[in-house]
Amino acid sequence: MEELKQIDVRVIRSRKRVKSVAACLNGNVLEVRAPLALPQEELDGIVEKFKRRLIRRRRTEHLNSDGALASRIDELNKRYFDGKLQVSSVKYVFNQVKSIGSCTPKTRSIRISQRAAELPQWVVDYVLIHELAHLIEANHSKRFRALVNKYPLAERARGYLMALEIEED
Ligand SMILES: [Zn+2]
Numbered sequence: 001m002e003e004l005k006q007i008d009v010r011v012i013r014s015r016k017r018v019k020s021v022a023a024c025l026n027g028n029v030l031e032v033r034a035p036l037a038l039p040q041e042e043l044d045g046i047v048e049k050f051k052r053r054l055i056r057r058r059r060t061e062h063l064n065s066d067g068a069l070a071s072r073i074d075e076l077n078k079r080y081f082d083g084k085l086q087v088s089s090v091k092y093v094f095n096q097v098k099s100i101g102s103c104t105p106k107t108r109s110i111r112i113s114q115r116a117a118e119l120p121q122w123v124v125d126y127v128l129i130h131e132l133a134h135l136i137e138a139n140h141s142k143r144f145r146a147l148v149n150k151y152p153l154a155e156r157a158r159g160y161l162m163a164l165e166i167e168e169d
Contacts (some may be wrong), residue, residue, distance in 0.1 A: 007051050011043070022095040023050045030054060030094075050094045053114050057092070066091045069112060069128075076128050080150050085135050090128075092117070099169040100161065101127045103134035115166070126157030130168055 008029045013036050021043065023032040030050060034043050070090050077085050088108040095113055103110045110131045116124050129151045137144035148154050161168060 007054060009047055009051070011047070020095065021046050022093065023047075024091070024093050025054070053094055057114055057117060072125070073110070073128055073132065076125060077132060080129055080147075081132060081136075085132055087132070087135070098165075098167040100166050101131045102169045103131040105135055105138050108135060119160075122153050123157045123160050126151055126154055127161075127168070129154070134169075 009032060010026075010029050011032045011034060014033050015036050019035070021032060021034045021038065023030055025031070030047075032043075032047055032050065034046075069092065070087075073087055073090050074083075077083050077087065086108055087110060090110040090112070092114050093111045100113045100116055100119075101111065110128070112124075112127060112131070116127055119127075126148075130148055133144055133147040136147060151157075158168070
C-alpha cells in the first residue's frame with residue numbers, strides 16, 4: 001500500500017512505559033511510544049498496524065475527526081450532565097491496550113481508542129458518557145454507575161463491548 005510509506009513515524013523509546021505501545025498523531029507525524037525493551041521486530045509490526053489504522057481513519061475522517069468527537073462530547077455533556085462538566089481535550093488515540101477509552105480527571109482530558117470509530121454511535125456515546133462520568137467519580141463506585149446509567153442504553157452497550165472483548169477502562 002503506497003499510502004503506508006507516506007506516513008512519518010517518530011518512535012520514542014521510554015523506560016517508564018513498561019507494558020504497552022501507544023501512538024498519537026502530532027501534526028502529520030505518528031508519534032509512537034514504546035517500552036525500551038520491546039524487540040524492534042515486534043515494534044515494527046505494531047507500527048505497521050497503527051499506520052493501517054491511521055489510513056483507515058483518514059478515509060473516514062469527515063465522520064470521525066477529533067472535532068466531531070468534541071462536539072459529540074459537548075452534546076452528551078449537555079444532555080446527561082447539565083453541561084456542567086469541563087473537558088479540556090478529547091481525542092482519538094491509537095493504542096494497543098484493550099480499553100476503549102480513558103480519562104485523566106486531573107487534566108480533564110479524555111482519550112478514545114481509534115477502534116471506537118468502528119463501533120455504532122450508540123455504543124460510542126456510552127463510552128463517552130463513561131469517560132465523562134469519570135470527571136465526577138474517578139472510580140467505578142455505585143455513584144459512578146448511577147451517573148452512567150442515566151444513559152438508557154448503558155447496559156446494552158456494556159454487553160456489546162463485552163461481546164467484542166473490548167474493555168472499558
Ligand atoms: Zn471507567
